[in-house]
Amino acid sequence: MGRTLATFTQLVQQEIDLWSRYRRALRREDQQALDVLFAAARHHASAGAYLARETPFEVMLLSMLIEQQKHVVMLQQKVIILETRMLHDSTQGVAS
Amino acid sequence: MAQVQQQAMELPFYTDDGSAVIEAPRHLLAALRRSAVSTDQPKGLVLLSGPPSVYRLGLCAAVDRALAGEPVLYLAGANVFDPFLVGRLARASRVAPAHVLQQIHVSRAFTCHQMVRLVTDCLPSALRTYEARCVILAGPLDTLYDQLVPEPEATRLFRAMAEALQHMAEQGIQLLCVTTLAPSESGGRSRFVAALRAQARRAIDLCEAEDGLWLQEEGGFEPRRWMIPRPLWNRL
C-alpha cells in the first residue's frame, strides 16, 4: 500500500529520457551543460515533490533557473571583489 | 514541451490499408473517441485487454470523458494511475490540468478483498455521490492473481465482482474494464479474463507491433481494426 505515484526524482529521470535524442545531437560541451541543468532539477526534488504539480516540467525549469541565479550572484560577488582589489591596487600604484 | 506534444497529437489513425479512417482528427483524444476505445458509445461493459499499454489507453479514455465535462470514477487495481499523463493530455487539449484532475475520482485497491468490496459496495454509492455514469476499472483482476489467496476464494470473489458489474451494466452505467492477460502459472484463474469477455458487450484486444498499437474488435457485424502509430504513442 502506501505510495503509488512516481516520485519527483523519477519524473526528472523520465524527463531526461524524453530529451535523450535532443541530448545526443548536442555537442559534448553542450551535453555537459544540459546534464548540469537536470542535476539542478533533481537537486530541488524535495521542493518539486512538496508542490506536487501535475505538470512537473515547469517546476524543473524553475529549479534550473534557481541554480543559474545563484551562479549569477556568486559571479557578481567575485566581480565586485576583483574590481575592489583592482581599484585598490591602482590607487596604491598611484600613491606609490 | 507542450508545443512538442501538441504537434504529436495531430497524427491521425490508420486502418489496415493505410488510409486515414478518421477525418482530420485534431488530436489523440478526438481520435480515441472515434476508435475502438470510444467512450461515447452506448452503455454497458467494454473489455480492453492486452499488454500493459492498455492501462495508458484506459487513462486516455478517462481523460476524454472528463474533458467532455463528465465525472469519471477510476478504480485502480494495479498501480497504474498516472496523474502526470492526465496533466499532459489536458494541456494538449488546452484545458487546465487541475480541472480535469478534479473530474476523475480515484480509489486504489491493494488486495482482492478490497477490490471486490470496492466494486460491490463502494462503487454504487460513489456513482450516486459524484453523479457519475462512467467507470474505468484498471486491472480489476490483478489482485485476484495473488497466490496467497486460495483459488476457490479468488473464484468466489471474482463471481461476486462479475455479478455486480453485470448489474451496473444493465443499469446503463458505462464500464470500461482494462486488463492485462493472465500471468502464466495462474491456473484456474486464467479463466477470469475469458469470463469477463463473455460478459462484455464489446471486447477489444490490443497488441503491440513495430509500427504501433493495433486495436482489434471481434464480433459485431464485421471484425474491426485500428492502429495508433508508434511515434504518436511514444510521445504520449
Place this chain on the structure above:
Amino acid sequence: MVVWLLCEDGRRLRAVDPYVPTCYLAAPTPILHHASRLLRRASCRIDTREVERYELGGLCPIPVLEISVYAPSQFSSLTQLLIRSCPDAQFFHVDVSLPQRYFYDRQLFPLIHCEADLTAEGQIQSIQALESPWDTDYGLPPLTIMELSLDSSSPNPNHGGRGALIMRINGDERLLEGDDADVIQRLNQLLVREDPDILLTDWGDSYLLPRLMTLADRLRLPLVLNRDPHRPIGARKPHSYFSYGRILSHAGARTLSGRLHLDRHNSFALAEVGLAGLIEQARVTKVDLQQMARTTTGTGITSMQLETACRDGLLIPYRKQEPESFKSALELLQTDQGGLVFAPIAGYHEQVGELDFSSMYPSIMVRFNISPETVNCRCCRDEPAARVPEIGHHTCRRCQGLVPRTLAPLLEKRVRYKKLMAAAAQTAARAVLDQRQTALKWLLVVSFGYLGYKNARFGRIEAHEAVTAYSRDILLQAKEVAERQGYRMLHAIVDSLWLVKSGAVRADYDGLAQAITEQTGLSIGVEGLYRWIGFFPSRVNPLMPVPNQFVGLFDHGGMKIRGIEIRRSDAPFLVKRAQAEVLRCLSEAGTLAELRTQIPQALEIVRTYRRYLHEGRATIEELAIAKSLTKEPQAYRHQTLSMIAAQELLARGVHLQAGDTIHYIMTDADAACPSDRVRAVAGIDGAWSYDVSAYDNLLLKAALVLLMPLDVTPALLNASTDPARRTTQGSINGESASL
C-alpha cells in the same frame, strides 16, 4: 493451554490452564443456523450465544454469534471449517495466534514473574502477574542456555564446508566427535543432564536440527530436543518474502516445546537487538519468544494492536476489506507523498550540527491522534484544529485512537530507558538498556509502515498519508526556525537535519533544538556536532548528491558513517578495512585545512593495500563478496556474478531461494567463459586465485569516494598509489622528472 513454569525451587513444571478461546461470526440467520449445525457435530464442548460487539470505528454495535471452544487444540481446525463452509459470513477473532490470545486474556506475557495455584495434576486454578510489561527494572528467570554450533569456517553450512558439532554450556566447551550414533547419543546425554531452557544455535533452523533429526531417524535413535515428550518438534519450510521492497529469505524453523530454540543465523531480532532486546520485545508484544525471534518486527507491533483491541472489547476482523475512499486525482497528487528529503550540498563542511526528531512518525501518530478510525471521523469534520496540513484529511479531537493508545506507552518506556542509560554507571548495564531501547525503537519504526501495509489489520491509507503530511510540515517548520536563527541547511532526511552556522557551539544547537520543539510540539534533540562532515555524490552521476551517504567526525572523536563500502554488506572485507584505515587517517584532522594535509598519508594507505593485492597475499575471508539473491536463482536472465556463483552452488546440489545470501570470490571477472569469472566460497578447496584488477578497482572506488571531494581525481589517485612505485612522493616526482 500448556504453560511451562520455572519454579522458585528450580523445578521446571508443565502446567495446563483450562483456557476457553472464543471467536465471533456475523451473518444472516440462515447462515448462522448452518454454522450452528456444523458446530453441534464437533467432538468437544462448544458454547454459543448471541451478543453485540463493536467494530473498530463503528458507531453502533453489531449482533454477532459468540463461539466458545473448550478445547484450544481444536480451535484452529474448527474455525477453518466454519470459514470454508460459510464463505459469505464475516468472521472475527479467528486468526490470532492462541498463545497470544492467552497472554492478552490472562494479562500475562512470555517470561513473566507470576504466581500460580496448581492442582496435584498440574492444572492451573489461577495465575497472576507479579509485574507489568512496562516495568523497566525487571530481572530475568535463571535460564540455562546450551549453545550448539559447527566447528567450521564456512559462511553457511548449507552451501558446503561442514565441521564437527560443538556444545557450550556455562563456559564449558565440548567437541562432539565420533560416528553419527556417538554424536546423537552424547547429545542426548547432555540434554538430559543439563536440561537447558534455551538451545541457542548457529544454523539450527536450516541445517543443524534438521540434520540431527534425519540422522537420529535413520539410526532409529531417540533425540530428546523437546522437553515436552508429548509434542512433536515444530517445523516450517524455508520461504522467501518481501519486506520494505526487498526480497528476504526465511530459512524455515524448528521450534521446541517446553524449551526454546533460537537460531542466531535465522533471527533478525537476535542479530539487531540481542537476547536482552528479544526478551524485551516478547514482553511488550506478548509474542512467544521462539516466534518473536523468527518473525518480522511487524508481527510484534500488530500483536500489541490486537491486544489493545481485545482489551477494549473490539472485534478483530478476519480479512481487512475496506478499500481507500474515493478522492479526486488532484487530491491524490497532493496526498501521495512520503517524507521530505533535501539533497545534500556535496563536499566536506566544517562545524556542522545534526538535529534528529526522536521517533518522529510514531510521535506524530500519538500527538495528532492518527489511527485508522480517527482519520476523517464524522465528528470533527469542521474543526480547524483537526485539519491535517496541506491535505484534505482531518483527525478526531474527541476519542484517542487504537494506534496512539498502543504506541504511547511504548514511546514513554523508550524515553525512560534512554534516561536510565544516561545515568547507568556500568558498561554492562548500559549495554543491556541499549539493547532494550533499540528493541523498542524497532517496534516504533515499523509501526508507521503497518499503517500503510496492505495486509495490516489496522492499516488505512488515509492514516498513512496523514502521518507523512504532518512530517513534511514539521520538517519545514524546523527548517524555518533554523533559518530564522541564521543556520544554513545542508541536508535533511524526513526527521533529521544537518545545519551549519559559523561560530555556533553546542549551546546554540541545544537552544535551536529547544526552539524547534516548542514550535512543533515534537521533541527534537542534538544528535551531535561534527568537526567536519562530507556528503558524497552518486557513483553513477557525480553531479547528483545522494541522501544518506556521508562521513562525519563528531567533536567527541567518534565517526558517523552512512552508505559507503564500510557499511555495505556486499563489500569485501579487504576493501572495508582499507576504507576504515583511510577514515582513521582522515579523522586525525579537525578542520578542512587539516583534512587536506592528510591526503598524502591516505594515499600511502591505499598504495599499501594495492601492493598487498598485487602480491597475491589476500585471503578468501578478505576477498569474499556477500550478495543476496534478488530473485529465484532459476529466474535470472543475465550472467551476473552472483548468478554464476549461485549456479555453481545449485550444480552441487545446494538448495537456494530468493533472498538467500551467497558468498563468492572474483577469479577472472572478464573471462569469456562465465564459470571462470567467480567461485563460490563454500566450494573452494585446493588451488584458487583471484582477479587482482577487479579487486584493485573496488579498492580505488572505495578510496575515491572519500578523496574526490578533496580534489583527488581518479587519474591522480591511480598514479599516486601505483603499487609498483616505492613511495607516493617518489612516484609524483619521478613522473614530473620524466616530463
